Amino acid sequence: xxxxxxxxxxxxxxxxxxxxxxxxxxxxxxxxxxxxxxxxxxxxxxxxxxxxxxxxxxxxxxxxxxxxxxxxxxxxxxxxxxxxxxxxxxxxxxxxxxxxxxxxxxxxxxxxxxxxxxxxxxxxxxxxxxxxxxxxxxxxxxxxxxxxxxxxxxxxxxxxxxxxxxxxxxxxxxxxxxxxxxxxxxxxxxxxxxxxxxxxxxxxxxxxxxxxxxxxxxxxxxxxxxxxxxxxxxxxxxxxxxxxxxxxxxxxxxxxxxxxxxxxxxxxxxxxxxxxxxxxxxxxxxxxxxxxxxxxxxxxxxxxxxxxxxxxxx
Amino acid sequence: xxxxxxxxxxxxxxxxxxxxxxxxxxxxxxxxxxxxxxxxxxxxxxxxxxxxxxxxxxxxxxxxxxxxxxxxxxxxxxxxxxxxxxxxxxxxxxxxxxxxxxxxxxxxxxxxxxxxxxxxxxxxxxxxxxxx
Numbered sequence: 324x325x326x327x328x329x330x331x332x333x334x335x336x337x338x339x340x341x342x343x344x345x346x347x348x349x350x351x352x353x354x355x356x357x358x359x360x361x362x363x364x365x366x367x368x369x370x371x372x373x374x375x376x377x378x379x380x381x382x383x384x385x386x387x388x389x390x391x392x393x394x395x396x397x398x399x400x401x402x403x404x405x406x407x408x409x410x411x412x413x414x415x416x417x418x419x420x421x422x423x424x425x426x427x428x429x430x431x432x433x434x435x436x437x438x439x440x441x442x443x444x445x446x447x448x449x450x451x452x453x454x455x456x457x458x459x460x461x462x463x464x465x466x467x468x469x470x471x472x473x474x475x476x477x478x479x480x481x482x483x484x485x486x487x488x489x490x491x492x493x494x495x496x497x498x499x500x501x502x503x504x505x506x507x508x509x510x511x512x513x514x515x516x517x518x519x520x521x522x523x524x525x526x527x528x529x530x531x532x533x534x535x536x537x538x539x540x541x542x543x544x545x546x547x548x549x550x551x552x553x554x555x556x557x558x559x560x561x562x563x564x565x566x567x568x569x570x571x572x573x574x575x576x577x578x579x580x581x582x583x584x585x586x587x588x589x590x591x592x593x594x595x596x597x598x599x600x601x602x603x604x605x606x607x608x609x610x611x612x613x614x615x616x617x618x619x620x621x622x623x624x625x626x627x628x629x630x631x632x633x634x635x636x637x
Numbered sequence: 638x639x640x641x642x643x644x645x646x647x648x649x650x651x652x653x654x655x656x657x658x659x660x661x662x663x664x665x666x667x668x669x670x671x672x673x674x675x676x677x678x679x680x681x682x683x684x685x686x687x688x689x690x691x692x693x694x695x696x697x698x699x700x701x702x703x704x705x706x707x708x709x710x711x712x713x714x715x716x717x718x719x720x721x722x723x724x725x726x727x728x729x730x731x732x733x734x735x736x737x738x739x740x741x742x743x744x745x746x747x748x749x750x751x752x753x754x755x756x757x758x759x760x761x762x763x764x765x766x767x768x769x
Contacts (some may be wrong), residue, residue, distance in 0.1 A: 337722065339692035344769065410641070411666035418676035424683045424690075431690055435671050437641075500696045524735070 327358045330457055335430055338457045346446035356449055359456040364578070366398070366460035367565045370449060370480030372442060372502065375468025378417035378485045381548040388551065389460065389558045394406070396428040398459030400451065402444045404467050405435035412436075416465055419497065428454065430459055432454035441475030442466035448479060454537050461561075469502055472571055477505040478581060481574060482564045484508045487526065497537060503529060508540050508560040514545035514553065539567050557601040607623055641670045645693040647684045648738055649712065652702035653677055657751075661697060664755040665762060681708060685715040688724055695725040695765040697758075701757060705732050706739065713744035725765045729753070 329337035335611040344352035371379050384397060390397050401416035433453075434444040443466060454462050466476050477483055485506035503526075511522045524544045524605040526568035541559050546553030599608055611629075614620040646662045648655055655677055662672045673691045675684070688696055698709055707726050716722045728740060729749040737748045749758055 336689050338720070339690050340769065343643070345690040347640050349769070350638070379769055403669075406666065410669040412671045412676055413662055413666050414691075415676075416672045418674065421675055421679065421683055421687070424675075425680075425686045433673050433688075435641075442668060561650060581736075584768075 324355055327355050330359070330453070331362060332353075335427070335457070338430065338453050339432065342434075342446060342450045344446075345449035346434065346437070352449065356452060359452060362454045362456040364455065366455045366462045367481045367482065367561075369461050369463045369488060369561055370466065370483040371463060372466040372469045372473065372475035372476055372483065372505075373486035374488070374491065376547045377468075377488045379465050379468075380416045380487045382484075382486050382510065382512055382546065382554065382557070383465055384420045384422070384547075385548050385551045385554040386463070386558050387420065387429060389555055391426065391428060394555050395461065396459050397423075397430075398454035398457065398462040399429070399431045399465065400434060400447060400454070400462070401431065402434045402436060402442070402447065403467045405437045405444075407438070410437075414426045430454060430457065436467060439475075440473075442469050442473030443475045443479065451479060457564075465553050474502055474505050478584065481568060481577060482507045482561050484510065484561060484604060487509060487511050487522060488513045489516050491522075507539065507564045508557065509541055509543040510546050510553070510557050511543065512548050513545050515547050519545055538571060541566065598629065602633065640760065640766065641671055641768060642669075642695075643673065643691060643693045644765070645673045645675065645684070645688050645691060645696045645758075646699070647675045647679050647687070647696060647754070648677050649679050649681055649684060649708040650700050650702045650704045651678060652700065654730075655699070657701070658674060658697075658699040661699070661729065661755070661758055662760055668698050668759040668763075670762065672757045680740040681711040681715055684712055685719060685721070689719055689721055691741040695727065695762055697762075698726065698728045699730050700732075703731070705730065706736060709745050710741055710743035717744075723767050725767075727761065729757075729758075732756065 326337050326341060330341060341355055371383055373379055387397050395569050403414045403416060405412040412435035414435060417431050420431055432450060434446060437445045451462055464476060464480060466473055483505050489511060492514055522543060523543050530541055540607050543552060544556050546557060548554060577629055596616050611625045615622050615625060644665055647656050648658055662674050665672045675687055698712060700708055705728060713726055717722055725746050727747040727749060728745050731746050732750055740748055747761055
């Protein structure tokens, strides 16, 4: 495929088009992605999450500077919410990163969640692969502004950076389950503001008391992303974490789990499609839905009835 | 497969008046578009590079500084250089009547001056789907 060849030669336009096709579920994207698979699995994938307005985009903007100085090519996927009512979205994360927009070693793509919950978007997994094949390393995924349970990123990323800010709540917030459990590196941004040291202390206390001892102790750092202070240390910590999981074998486990999940998802999609297109006669599906709706049939028995011939036949 | 229309709203040049750009961005959002907003003070190079990475179908430029005759055609020119001149470019802001035909000759598909109904801008962009 022409688009695959162009992408493997480093054509950003080809990567951009392929991401759109994957997001729109264009059948051509499947072919391209299967051709790309062999060229992926090289990059460090970093998830960045935290509450809206904490400064995730600004932290990333400054981290890109550090990575560029080290000679890395950086891919960024910035996810913002899609309206559940109109399907529209304002994608504004890259406002903070526009200084890198003409740098050929940086690729930034904004994505709408398009009905996905958990902080990521429908096309995120495919977009990660595409940027990986384009030769970007690291690939930084910025989730939507997260509340307490947008933890989906932990499944896609090797390292998760949590951006917090001073003054968001007392130590009870830090005790709760959810987002704070998935951090590999923590940074209290806007550290020039009052309460930064208290926020750092509370996060450290949470990490020390609330979790079973782990081989990796997540560092809690301070930064002021507006002027870049402390960002070098954040990048160093992400590097150390990646080296650590490579050495401990945790990276292999993570990669294996995500390969398994991806395969299951593809199987499930294909199977559902096969059943609704090939097994069910035209109109039969709607008729079954109608009967389920009228409580004449339950969904479990309906599924059983549909799958019976397949299970018997093979 | 659902084809979502993506529009880049950008402010080239040095003026800081982004109210119009934001109103248009919001209207397009409410019409179901994905709107990429880049903020103030963008160079044509930044705008075109962003448009390529974001694979947008259209670009809306807003300029109130009077530099539209330089900045708008420059965006079209750079798109051509990148092989992305199938992206539809429109402009808005304070553009004198006599400049409009010149901008259209330079490849700006439409100019939306003050008082343009938002509905017109939305309808214009509904037809902006790029061929894939």
